[in-house]
Amino acid sequence: xxxxxxxxxxxxxxxxxxxxxxxxxxxxxxxxxxxxxxxxxxxxxxxxxxxxxxxxxxxxxxxxxxxxxxxxxxxxxxxxxxxxxxxxxxxxxxxxxxxxxxxxxxxxxxxxxxxxxxxxxxxxxxxxxxxxxxxxxxxxxxxxxxxxxxxxxxxxxxxxxxxxxxxxxxxxxxxxxxxxxxxxxxxxxxxxxxxxxxxxxxxxxxxxxxxxxxxxxxxxxxxxxxxxxxxxxxxxxxxxxxxxxxxxxxxxxxxxxxxxxxxxxxxxxxxxxxxxxxxxxxxxxxxxxxx
Amino acid sequence: xxxxxxxxxxxxxxxxxxxxxxxxxxxxxxxxxxxxxxxxxxxxxxxxxxxxxxxxxxxxxxxxxxxxxxxxxxxxxxxxxxxxxxxxxxxxxxxxxxxxxxxxxxxxxxxxxxxxxxxxxxxxxxxxxxxxxxxxxxxxxxxxxxxxxxxxxxxxxxxxxxxxxxxxxxxxxxxxxxxxxxxxxxxxxxxxxxxxxxxxxxxxxxxxxxxxxxxxxxxxxxxxxxxxxxxxxxxxxxxxxxxxxxxxxxxxxxxxxxxxxxxxxxxxxxxxxxxxxxxxxxxxxxxxxxx
Numbered sequence: 001x002x003x004x005x006x007x008x009x010x011x012x013x014x015x016x017x018x019x020x021x022x023x024x025x026x027x028x029x030x031x032x033x034x035x036x037x038x039x040x041x042x043x044x045x046x047x048x049x050x051x052x053x054x055x056x057x058x059x060x061x062x063x064x065x066x067x068x069x070x071x072x073x074x075x076x077x078x079x080x081x082x083x084x085x086x087x088x089x090x091x092x093x094x095x096x097x098x099x100x101x102x103x104x105x106x107x108x109x110x111x112x113x114x115x116x117x118x119x120x121x122x123x124x125x126x127x128x129x130x131x132x133x134x135x136x137x138x139x140x141x142x143x144x145x146x147x148x149x150x151x152x153x154x155x156x157x158x159x160x161x162x163x164x165x166x167x168x169x170x171x172x173x174x175x176x177x178x179x180x181x182x183x184x185x186x187x188x189x190x191x192x193x194x195x196x197x198x199x200x201x202x203x204x205x206x207x208x209x210x211x212x213x214x215x216x217x218x219x220x221x222x223x224x225x226x227x228x229x230x231x232x233x234x235x236x237x238x239x240x241x242x243x244x245x246x247x248x249x250x251x252x253x254x255x256x257x258x259x260x261x262x263x264x265x266x267x268x269x270x271x272x273x274x275x276x277x278x279x280x281x282x283x284x285x286x287x288x289x290x291x
Numbered sequence: 292x293x294x295x296x297x298x299x300x301x302x303x304x305x306x307x308x309x310x311x312x313x314x315x316x317x318x319x320x321x322x323x324x325x326x327x328x329x330x331x332x333x334x335x336x337x338x339x340x341x342x343x344x345x346x347x348x349x350x351x352x353x354x355x356x357x358x359x360x361x362x363x364x365x366x367x368x369x370x371x372x373x374x375x376x377x378x379x380x381x382x383x384x385x386x387x388x389x390x391x392x393x394x395x396x397x398x399x400x401x402x403x404x405x406x407x408x409x410x411x412x413x414x415x416x417x418x419x420x421x422x423x424x425x426x427x428x429x430x431x432x433x434x435x436x437x438x439x440x441x442x443x444x445x446x447x448x449x450x451x452x453x454x455x456x457x458x459x460x461x462x463x464x465x466x467x468x469x470x471x472x473x474x475x476x477x478x479x480x481x482x483x484x485x486x487x488x489x490x491x492x493x494x495x496x497x498x499x500x501x502x503x504x505x506x507x508x509x510x511x512x513x514x515x516x517x518x519x520x521x522x523x524x525x526x527x528x529x530x531x532x533x534x535x536x537x538x539x540x541x542x543x544x545x546x547x548x549x550x551x552x553x554x555x556x557x558x559x560x561x562x563x564x565x566x567x568x569x570x571x572x573x574x575x576x577x578x579x580x581x582x
Contacts, residue, residue, distance in 0.1 A: 063509040141461050170432050170460045195512025196519060200542040200575065211516055218354040218509030221486025225502055228487060251491040284491065 001282055003037070003260055005237055006160035006185040008094045008121035010037035010260060014250070014278050017241050017264030018043055018098035018124055018164070019068065023082040024090075030271040033090050035278065040262060041082065043100040043126040046110050048074035052131060054208030058197045063219065064265045065195050067212035069131040070100050075113050087119040094121040096162065099153070102134040107149050108156040115157040124239075125153050125184075128166030128191035130213045140166040140191075143178035150182035160185035162239060165230070168194050172226045173233035180234045188239040188262065189230060190223045215265040219243040224256045231257020245273065247280020292573055294328070294551055296528055297451035297476040299385045299412035301328035301551060305541070305569050308532050308555030309334055309389035309415060309455070310359065314373040315381075321562040324381050326569065331553060332373065334391040334417040337401050339365030343422060345499030349488045354510065355556045356486050358503035360422040361391050366404050378410040385412040387453065390444070393425040398440050399447040406448040415530075416444050416475075419457030419482035421504045431457040431482075434469035441473035451476035453530060456521070459485050463517045464524035471525045479530040479553065480521060481514045506556040510534040515547045522548020536564065538571020 001012040015038040016027070023041050024033050033039060051071025058065040073082070078097070086095055097114040101107040111123055127149055129136035139145050150163055163179040165172055167190040176187055192213025197206040205211070223242020231238055240258025244250055245266040253261050266273040292303040306329040307318070314332050315324055324330060342362025349356040364373070369388070377386055388405040392398040402414055418440055420427035430436050437454070444452055454470040456463055458481040467478055483504025488497040496502070514533020522529055531549025535541055536557040544552050557564040 058512075060509060060512055063512060065512050168461065193513050194516050196516040196547075197512055198515060198519075198543045198546040200539060200546055203546040205519075212512075214509075214512045216509060218351060218505075218507060221349075221351055221354060221356050221488055221503075221505045222484050224489060225485050225487040228489075228496075248491060252489045255489040255491055255494040256487075 001278070001285065005122065005260060010094060012037040012278050013254070013260045014274050015040050015096065015260065015262050016267060016274060017262040018126065020264045020267045023078070024086060027271065028089065031275055033093060035275045036093060037260065038094040038096055038121070039086065040096045040124055041078065041098055042072050043070050043098040043129065044072050044075055044078045044110060044114065045070060045100050046075050046106050048072065048077070052209045055206060056209065056212070058206050058212065060197070063214050063216035064268060065197060065207065065212040065214050067131045067207045067209035069209060070129055070136065075110050079113055079117060083117040083119060095119045096122045096124050098124040098126050100126040100129060100135060104149050104152045108152040111153040112156040115159045120159055122160045122162055122185070123153065123157050124188055125149060125161055125163045128164050130166070130168065130192055130194045130211065131209055137166050137168065140175065141169050143174050146175050147178040147182035150179040150184050154183035162186040162188045164188040164191055166191050167222060167226055173229050176230040176234050180236050184236060186237045186239065187230060187234065188241065190226050190242040193219065215242070217243045217245045220249055224252055227253060227258050228256040244277065245269065247277055247284050250277050250281045251284050292576065296413065296551060301385060303328040303569050304545070304551045305565050306331050306387065306551065306553050307558060307565060308553040309417065311555045311558045314369070315377060318562065319380065322566055324384060326566045327384060328551065329385040329387055329412070330377065331387045331415055332369065332389055333363050334361050334389040334420065335363050335366055335369045335401060335405065336361060336391050337366050337397050339363065339368070343500045346497060347500070347503070349497050349503065351488070354505050354507035355559060356488060356498065356503040356505050358422045358498045358500035360500060361420055361427070366401050370404055370408060374408040374410060386410045387413045387415050389415040389417050391417040391420060391426060395440050395443045399443040402444040403447040406450045411450060413451045413453055414444065414448050415479055416440060416452055416454045419455050421457070421459065421483055421485045421502065422500055428457050428459060431466065432460050434465050437466050438469040438473035441470040441475050445474035453477040453479045455479040455482055457482045458513060458517055464520050467521040467525050471527050475527060477528045477530065478521060478525065479532065481517050481533040484510065506533070508534045508536045511540055515543055518544060518549050519547040535568065536560065538568055538575050541568050541572040542575050
């Protein structure tokens with residue numbers, strides 16, 4: 001099940017989606033993180049961010065709405081504490097550091113800083129977070145802006161870069177081609193859809209941030225379609241994600257054109273989701289499972 | 292629970308979403324269609340269409356993928372058989388005739404024809420079907436093209452027109468404002484998201500049409516957000532739809548800014564979905580239900 005991504009090898013194609021796994025400490029109590037193919041860290045900004053306050057989660061049938069909003073300890077803590085802890089505990093586990101910012105300069109500064117860490121094998125450039133007023137998705141819905149961030153990060157980074165795309169666009173292939181031409185070594189897709197819930201007693205939005213990111217198993221058909229579209233539009237490898245919660249889903253995402261896979265909100269529903277999915281996928285690939 | 296839309300009154304705000312109810316004959320065996328606030332018919336084209344062949348449905352957890360593809364008996368049959376049957380059986384039931392076409396001329400021709408039927412109180416202009424190679428969603432993702440179809444239909448129709456919007460766009464408010472300015476009396480949103488599933492044995496798409504429209508309860512947060520956005524961007528009334536399967540969902544959609552509501556794939560899960568939702572909504576609005 002080993003796969004090759006630009007600059008590093010993964011023992012299996014599975015990793016947690018950024019934002020659903022923190023920096024691994026919590027899940028390390030659930031299972032041996034060496035079972036992961038790689039670990040994608042929480043999107044990190046130059047300075048710490050407290051994220052959105054008040055109500056930041058709302059669950060629906062088979063979809064999760066979150067407005068966490070890039071809450072993170074900042075690049076210093078990640079560089080000097082989080083990444084060294086992962087290197088000590090899991091010396092062979094490739095880390096993909098997710099980065100974010102409010103402007104191109106911040107993206108480049110964080111890229112330069114985190115890509116220097118020895119266990120960081122790639123960066124994931126988060127230009128698709130729907131829960132921040134500046135940066136985030138605003139960068140990901142315009143091909144030229146997305147390309148500008150990509151160029152700046154590529155110039156600053158000493159490791160390969162994956163750009164994470166938002167599904168909230170008319171034509172995701174336009175964004176994908178723009179960031180590929182701007183130097184992206186790979187793409188991650190899809191991030192969450194924008195959504196909201198309302199309090200029917202007050203008529204007001206349920207989340208303090210008004211909107212949040214929707215994810216969960218029901219979104220798999222949309223994620224598969226966008227990976228399928230982008231795989232036919234670019235040459236760089238894709239990390240496919242969006243609604244994967246079983247080995248069968250994982251196999252579909254590979255069939256759609258992904259090289260590697262990320263599992264997000266399934267981690268909320270089932271702590272050991274990734275090892276379970278990895279085992280199911282292995283059984284399918286070795287022909288042990290009837291399709 | 293009565294509500295007023297341009298040109299007609301509905302006894303309650305609920306109607307079936309076009310494409311999930313045919314022309315009512317099937318559901319008429321399940322319950323008295325007078326329980327509906329209005330009935331939206333299957334999108335009708337000038338000539339009959341056989342729709343897509345082969346595999347056209349695939350179900351996922353809390354979402355349905357369909358690639359029916361505007362299968363309909365054509366405007367003559369609808370005008371001379373389907374609509375008269377409804378008028379005889381349900382003389383007080385307002386009918387919203389959904390129309391589609393491959394070009395602006397066809398939309399206008401069908402509009403002129405069906406708007407002449409006495410029980411047709413409005414037209415719903417389907418510029419958002421994702422399952423046809425020509426017309427459909429291709430019209431709904433570009434503000435200018437959407438406006439051109441709207442102008443032509445408005446000029447040809449003798450009843451108010453609602454334009455049905457696709458969620459597969461970067462900014463749904465841009466489309467909404469363009470069709471409002473072009474003369475739409477109201478808007479219906481959201482149609483389905485584009486999605487696909489793959490056969491992991493063959494690696495090929497499961498649907499013969501490759502892609503289909505995704506709908507179902509899990510999409511409610513995205514539908515609520517888009518109705519909320521559009522309600523803040525235009526003045527015309529909105530028919531809100533997308534994932535409604537309970538009175539609570541319906542109340543949220545009204546709180547988001549919809550005037551009327553359509554129920555789609557919930558009809559697949561539960562034949563009497565609409566009467567059930569109408570009763571639940573009435574209980575909420577009369578304060579009988581604890582929120």
